Amino acid sequence: MPRNRVAEFDIDFVQALDAEGTVDTDFVPDIGDDQLREMYRQMKRARRLDERAIALQRRGEIGTYAPGIGQEGTQVASAMALTDRDWMVPSFREQAGFLARGIPPEAILEYAMGMEEGAEIPEGHRELPPSIPVGSQALHAAGIGWAETIRGADSVALTFFGDGATSEGDVYEATNVAGALDAQVVFVCQNNQYAISTPRTKQTRAETLAQKAIAAGIEGVQVDGNDVLGVYSVVTDAIESARGGDPVFVEAMTYRRSMHTTADDPSVYRTEDEEREWETLDPILRFQRYLESEGVLSADDVEGIDAEIEDELADAIEAVRETTVEYADMFEFVFAETPPTIERQREAFERGE
Numbered sequence: 001m002p003r004n005r006v007a008e009f010d011i012d013f014v015q016a017l018d019a020e021g022t023v024d025t026d027f028v029p030d031i032g033d034d035q036l037r038e039m040y041r042q043m044k045r046a047r048r049l050d051e052r053a054i055a056l057q058r059r060g061e062i063g064t065y066a067p068g069i070g071q072e073g074t075q076v077a078s079a080m081a082l083t084d085r086d087w088m089v090p091s092f093r094e095q096a097g098f099l100a101r102g103i104p105p106e107a108i109l110e111y112a113m114g115m116e117e118g119a120e121i122p123e124g125h126r127e128l129p130p131s132i133p134v135g136s137q138a139l140h141a142a143g144i145g146w147a148e149t150i151r152g153a154d155s156v157a158l159t160f161f162g163d164g165a166t167s168e169g170d171v172y173e174a175t176n177v178a179g180a181l182d183a184q185v186v187f188v189c190q191n192n193q194y195a196i197s198t199p200r201t202k203q204t205r206a207e208t209l210a211q212k213a214i215a216a217g218i219e220g221v222q223v224d225g226n227d228v229l230g231v232y233s234v235v236t237d238a239i240e241s242a243r244g245g246d247p248v249f250v251e252a253m254t255y256r257r258s259m260h261t262t263a264d265d266p267s268v269y270r271t272e273d274e275e276r277e278w279e280t281l282d283p284i285l286r287f288q289r290y291l292e293s294e295g296v297l298s299a300d301d302v303e304g305i306d307a308e309i310e311d312e313l314a315d316a317i318e319a320v321r322e323t324t325v326e327y328a329d330m331f332e333f334v335f336a337e338t339p340p341t342i343e344r345q346r347e348a349f350e351r352g353e
Helices: 033-058 073-080 097-099 106-111 138-152 165-166 169-180 210-216 227-245 272-278 284-291 299-321 327-331 342-352
Strands: 013-014 087-089 157-162 185-191 219-224 248-253
Touching: 013 087, 033 073, 033 097, 033 106, 033 227, 033 284, 033 299, 073 097, 073 157, 073 185, 073 210, 073 284, 087 138, 097 106, 106 299, 138 157, 138 169, 138 185, 157 165, 165 169, 165 185, 165 342, 169 185, 169 210, 185 272, 210 219, 210 248, 219 227, 227 248, 327 342
Parallel strands: 013 219, 087 157, 157 185, 185 248, 219 248
Antiparallel strands: none
């Protein structure tokens, strides 16, 4: 039986700033020097917070922590492309996104220390708390985006998830309903090459993850996730498309340079050669070289930014250490009437067992 082709699709790849510092002017966003320096500052700030948090976890001061080292370019560019009226719907690795949206480092550390106050979003902000179940936040974003469509608002919801989440039904269901209902949402897949220890090559036979948008009838585009300028350009366009009821799936090609969480040992499943190769593509170093070559950033600027970040984080850590929390309160607000099993757990917890 003869076959007739009924549809064809293409996935574009965008890169504004390559690893050698060559710039594609077609994709360089029109933003001022102050905003460029702020992008750099936020990336450095997030990197240093993760480094300090890992050290705190090793000393037993915070719980399991999921660093975003290596992924700062995608998160900062995406967060800064949003307006105050837009929503950010994170997973559990979006420290850089939170910081760029104005959430203080103290809140991130409180959350890591098990304090529910750390998940409280300040009044006037449009972020959701971190979402631990893989991929579930994509559904939340689709719902918010659909609600904005129904309201006739021009706000969008932008959600982050990893490559592993695209293997979950939640992500497909979210993209499908977003396309069917014209939801005002942008899906940002941070393809950091590993779903914990499972490499991208063993997750799917699809040539790209962006092409998974095709099944939902929405646009899919791939961008160099370690190129903060390219991400900002692509996500800005995606946000404007979503405001008009056309959701977009962005696959940002990046690399998780540290562990999945502090409970993980990446040396078991990654080679040193692979890690060295991606080190040369680090988003912060690439962007710093570009800013210096353009005369936007000087050695004194870098020194000043680093010193400011160290002082801020030192103050944040000290403030969180002085915070007192009644951890046993977590047993109080689950049931209207506490069942005997939970009561026994609380008693054991209070005895330190």
